Amino acid sequence: MRTLLRLAPALLAVAAFAADVSVDYDHHADFSQIHTYSWIGVQAGNSLWQDRITSAVDSELAAKGWQKVESGGDAAVSAFGQVSERNNLETFYNGFPGWRWRGWGGTTTTAVVPERVGTLTVDIFQGGTKELLWRGTASNVLSSKPEKNDKKMDEAVGNMFKRFPPAPKG
Secondary structure: OHHHHHHHHHHHHHHHHOOEEEEEEOOOOOHHHOOEEEEEEEEOOOHHHHHHHHHHHHHHHHHOOOEEOOOOOOEEEEEEEEEEEEEEEEEEEEEOOOOOHHHOOEEEEEEEEEEEEEEEEEEEEEOOOOOEEEEEEEEOOOOOOHHHHHHHHHHHHHHHOOOOOOOOOO
């Protein structure tokens, strides 16, 4: 129990910085019949991010046995990356450190701090009909440190495709 209590802050820190990933798919689709894919396009604000997203998705699909073709693939892939800002409230305590019993020991200051939030959506469509087969979404894919953004995005895409391709359920 003590070990768990000592690890709790570290686990919370990892969870706070991990991308929030969700996946949904057509439960009747037979992904075992799909072997090739083509890109429809990637929109991500600039060509650097477009290339990074394309590379990360290509790596994951290749690891699953899918082959990229220029056009006419069994599936069609698109990705959309977006950056927005949201406000966070941060509270700072001044004065006596530690627990404040009955409000004694200092003052608090709360500030509104804007935070950049990155969201990535990857869609896979049936090649011929363009019906949506699979969607993966990751939010919180940006770090406050640009040098960590590549790693964070790769981890988010990896988590998206962790259980890909899904088995048909019906």
